[in-house]
Amino acid sequence: MLHILRHSPHSESRFASCLRAINASQSLLLIEDAVYCLQPGTTTRNALEYLPSSVNLYAMEADLQARGLALDDLSSRIRIINYPMMVALCTEHAKVVSW
């Protein structure tokens, strides 16, 4: 299952709900304001790091760039993707859930 999170962790409780719901064999894609989760030195960034290593983490490049988040300052476990790669992720996962 692919979880797509779009809301900022600062204004919304969906980030926490999503992390509680995600299973170790599932994937999480951060788009739009959800990429703010990746700001260095934040508790949200740490929370992502503490997810089981089997959880695949992805972030949308265009949304990182639009919000001024440095691509070279991300955790090595975050894979930066574009829209065609997002389409591929949707085909690889039997279910897609938008938070």
Place this chain on the structure above:
Amino acid sequence: MFLLVTSMNFAIALLAGPQDPAARSALEFAKAVLSSGHQISRLFFYRDAVHLASQLGVQPQDESDIAAEWRQFIAEHQLDAVVCIAAALRRGVLDAAEAKRWSRPVANTATPWTLSGLGQWVDALQSADRAVTFGT
């Protein structure tokens, strides 16, 4: 050995309006679906996304016109673009038939958009290989 890449049918819903980044995310995703060799069986617009179907919005010339981009994309690929009729009427997005039915002086939407019910989304979910929602 070769890998058989199956073409899939996508149903895509958008809930957020023209001012929300989701309106662009959904459009870029929809374009990527087609460029990746898949099909879009239906696009469904509800809540504030129905404003995208209005022909009356005017954007400043130095800003992008997301409603026009959606309209162009839908028309170019002859996609089935359904606008939730209940959400549309509530927000003043009416086609000629609804303007007549409700005695309103103007209609502000037409092809390539179709006003219809939420049942069209449920129907799309039955047959689509993947359903992806934007603007939650």
